[in-house]
Amino acid sequence: MSLRQFEYALAVAAEGSVTAAAEVLHVAQPSVSQQIRGLERELGVELFARTPTGLVPTAVGRAFLREAEAAVSAARRARATARAGAEELVGELVVAVQMGFGTRQLPVALDALRRRYPRLEVTVFEEPSSAELDRLCRRGVLDLTLMAACEQSPADAHHLGDEEFAVVLGAGHRQLDAERVELRELEGEPWVRFDRDSALDGVLLNVLRENGLTPATAARVSQTATAVRWAAHGLGVTLVPASAVPDGHEHLVRPVFPVVSQPVIAVLRRGAGPAETALLELLRQQNWSSGSASVSSVS
Template identity: 75%
Template sequence: MTIRQFEYALAVAEAGSVTAAAESLRVAQPSVSQQIRGLERELGVTLFTRTSAGLVPTAVGRAFLRDAEVAVRAARRARATARAGADELEGELVVAAQMGLGTRQLPGALSALRRRFPRLEITVFEEANPAELERLARRGVVDLGLMGGPCQGGLYEGHHLGDEEFVVVLGSEQARLAADRVELREVAREPWIRFDHGSALDGVLRDVLRDNDLAPATVARVSQTTTAVRWAAHGLGVTLVPASAVPPGFEYLTRPVLPAVSMPTVAAVRPGAGPAEMALLDLLRQETWYYTGFSGNGSGLAHNWVAPPSTTNSAPVV
């Protein structure tokens, strides 16, 4: 078996046909068919079955493809490490962020990374469900992740970057009358815009409400922080989000809460990570993470961000 065969099998699974896979790989169709048949003969199994929707992986094929994806990504990382020079780095870097974390900081760090290594291919996706993030990590798909809390299972090393303070987002009239800090009990009577069941952000809100013996009505559930903020701005209800996840122009509607709510932001990297991951980690450390307070005049966020002392030399946390 070869990495090329693994890549061809993954391309067929994604495209649903040999023809489309060959086009995406920029190779001749017979070459893809030959490699897949050779792989099936060597394994002694059928990886794909033909349906009206095209080629789909069999049960054993799905299991094989999960491990094949890990192998392909590992090979690409090894190739990138071997080719990395003083000013040159290429290959693929996959970054996953827990929804709501690093919204302001990650784009700046990634832009700096791209300027430094223009041949590096970067893929970023945002994931609401921490269980899905863990599944991707165990498959070896994620090179660097941003998560709220410690790393589990020893697969990754965690580096504490800072802490995200959560703010409540109010409607325009509510914000005009609100104090610089809002007690949770004051808004518990309002309908709440919450996040999907199982998401990390809804887990934070669920714990906050439970710890403060509050049970407000839920008017809507959404999958994105931007949606929650915009709906709150239109007066549908209130919501609780990380301060850095508030879109520009909506800061005046936000207030920190009493008791304060915050979440540690941790960069998770694989032990023995390559130069791309370590370069991004260094850039993330240079970003500002900790929000210190509000303007004090009822105008909302003062954009007063500083890096806490612990992020200067962020040691691995578990």
């Protein structure tokens, strides 16, 4: 097996076809097909199911691809370290963000990082599950992870600040007249919630239960921006990190009482290099203030 085969398999999984993967990789289609067939023969398993709509990873294939991604990321970091000069960083930085957190702060920090190191390639993805982020952190797949603190947070995590949560109401909602919405005043309201295994849905459930409320689910969504837009259209109310509210919806957002917030931490991979360290320092420089003097954490 080779890293090239790993990269080809990851590209096929991402694109769903050999043809599309070949275009992304800038190689001939037969080369990709040959490498995938050779890899499957060597492993003695079928990595992809051939369906009418394209190639889909099998259960074994998904497990293999997770390990392949770790190996490719490690190789890229090794190349970047070897090629890094005294005044320049090159290579790839893989950043994972727990969905909804650092929405305002991370882009500013990344912009400053790219201006400092223009040849550094940064890959960012959002992950709704804190358990999955914890698993990826422990396996060393991620260079830097931005997430809410939890019981499994590593001891060497860096606390950046707190994300305060706010409620989003529909146009004309009776609570828009209030400067701060008491959660108990939302008794009987339908809620726009998040995927069942997501950290944001866990926060919402904990908050409602602590305030004696039983959520009536109007809909479940996968993205904070979608939740805000659906709440704005009157489908139900929702609770999101205040910094995750898209532009144009601020007039429908109200802070809540009791105050709801979560500590935000950054986790670096072991043996972090200069790129990760630089991004951490830039994140520390951002404004993480919740804007409230009496903030209570929800875990």
